[in-house]
Amino acid sequence: MNEDELDDYEREAELSLFREYRDIASQFRYVVETERRFYLANEVDLKRQDAGSDFYFELAMTDVWVWDVYRADRFVKSVRVLTFKDVNVEELSAREFALPQELALDE
Numbered sequence: 001m002n003e004d005e006l007d008d009y010e011r012e013a014e015l016s017l018f019r020e021y022r023d024i025a026s027q028f029r030y031v032v033e034t035e036r037r038f039y040l041a042n043e044v045d046l047k048r049q050d051a052g053s054d055f056y057f058e059l060a061m062t063d064v065w066v067w068d069v070y071r072a073d074r075f076v077k078s079v080r081v082l083t084f085k086d087v088n089v090e091e092l093s094a095r096e097f098a099l100p101q102e103l104a105l106d107e
Contacts, residue, residue: 013069020074024065031092032059035085038067044089056084 001009021040028040042063049058059081066074081087 010069017067017069021065021067028063028065029091030061031090032061033088034059034081034083036083037081039079040065040067041079046087046089054084056082057087058082059087 025040028042030039030041030044032039032041032044039061041061043061045060047058049056059079061079061081062077064076064079066076066079068074
């Protein structure tokens with residue numbers, strides 16, 4: 001596979017992932033972003049854990065979709081993340097998932 005074919009493959013995989021996200025996003029209540037991943041989840045529990053003079057976050061999610069182009073199965077029953085980095089959790093209403101018409105990918 002040459003470099004152009006690899007670029008085309010990666011671009012198509014990303015586009016497919018975005019389309020999947022667009023199609024399933026309305027089924028989830030939360031958007032969660034960590035330093036390594038982006039998730040959609042229906043239940044989220046975020047706790048700060050103290051560790052001596054430092055702290056970390058323990059994040060537990062259930063009924064999860066993982067934004068990862070290389071995963072064969074992005075739907076996961078539960079996910080647990082431990083991180084020293086920032087975690088962003090947003091509860092979204094259904095109307096916030098609507099894409100502007102100019103971004104629509106309908107063919």
